Amino acid sequence: MNNVQDESRRDRKKIARRVLLIEIGRRLIATKGLRSLKVRDVAEAAECSIGSVYNEFGDFDGLILTVNRETVQALTARLRAVPADDPVRQLHGLADAYLGFATERANLLRSLFEHRMEDDRPFPEDILAMVMEAFALMHAPLVRLLPDRDASDVALLSRMMFSAVHGIISLGLEERMVAVPPERLRERLAQFIDTHLAGLGVPRG
């Protein structure tokens, strides 16, 4: 019938269902962890058959990878929203934003970093590229703080700094015994960044 830019009724339904399945997958991973995610639970929650999940994503990994893809996109959006006025504040803001995301969506972030492909199937390159892109977001402020440094040097530095922040956060949130409260972690991260900047020769603000 109406055929406004290829958006037939069928397509709309298909898209709506796809979105629903992704949302359910995300909710289940977020609440019960990746390991507890089952095809049947997803299908039941979406009130559709198991086969439909496979029609939409090829296999179960396809759904997981789609959720992970959106997770890294959400993370990137949040990181990009950090004000870029002052470079030092921006670096602190990026670490804070990452910590906030990791605290609020711990299981989703874990799914992104811990999911492995079966056997030796390759990990999707686009997800890797997006993660790398997110981890490169410390590059701009560092360029401003280190104008005399070699460009490729700063690129390495920025990824390294972000990887370090990632390690501190993921292990800090993991240590359930010590139960480091996020507020403490926030302080530690700020201290870490300041120390590192001082080591790089950036005068304290």
Added chain:
Amino acid sequence: MNNVQDESRRDRKKIARRVLLIEIGRRLIATKGLRSLKVRDVAEAAECSIGSVYNEFGDFDGLILTVNRETVQALTARLRAVPADDPVRQLHGLADAYLGFATERANLLRSLFEHRMEDDRPFPEDILAMVMEAFALMHAPLVRLLPDRDASDVALLSRMMFSAVHGIISLGLEERMVAVPPERLRERLAQFIDTHLAGLGVPRG
């Protein structure tokens, strides 16, 4: 018959099999990754029944956790073997040792950090404690380098520094696209530690 300190023939056989199962589990995880580890593969390789694996470890997670326990022990042993002559060299040595371990036994280390319990079963406290202990090994050299700092402050600093090193290594080895060669990572880590020490006010050696 002979009953020298409870070591009956039965016990010896039992222990030998347990060791065999653990070795097979470790080998399979190391070569094909945790996700590809199957009970039946382990039983077949050990030339015993599936049930015996369950007798020995309770459930399949039990075997994985035992392998992980030994992985963190091996890691700790390697880290403890780093010479403690000069504190700065020791810190570099610890990072190098960790990098070496992560390079040679990538899948085993991943298994240690990525394995999750089913549902909400608690993660074994002893493994967490051992990981924490390993991550505290930067404490001693840092105490020597920062004699005037508060003790608890240095404790935090050392764990943070090791967590950062962990993040740099695990992500550095992950980026299959860029394929950071371990030798490059080694240089980066050394640079990172030096920068951080400089930020902490340690005069360059």
Added chain:
DNA sequence: ATTCATCTTGAACATTGTTCATTTTCGAGC
């Protein structure tokens, strides 16, 4: 040799990912 506790076995079961022949849906052309 007998006995008994313990260990071992593997078939059966339970859970969960995957396939595919069949049925249903829905838009297009008449």
Added chain:
DNA sequence: GCTCGAAAATGAACAATGTTCAAGATGAAT
């Protein structure tokens, strides 16, 4: 409106894999 065909949806059946347990095998003690 009706018919037809392509696309989608279905869910039973299958495959892979974790788990249990009744029955048999083993070995230490007497």
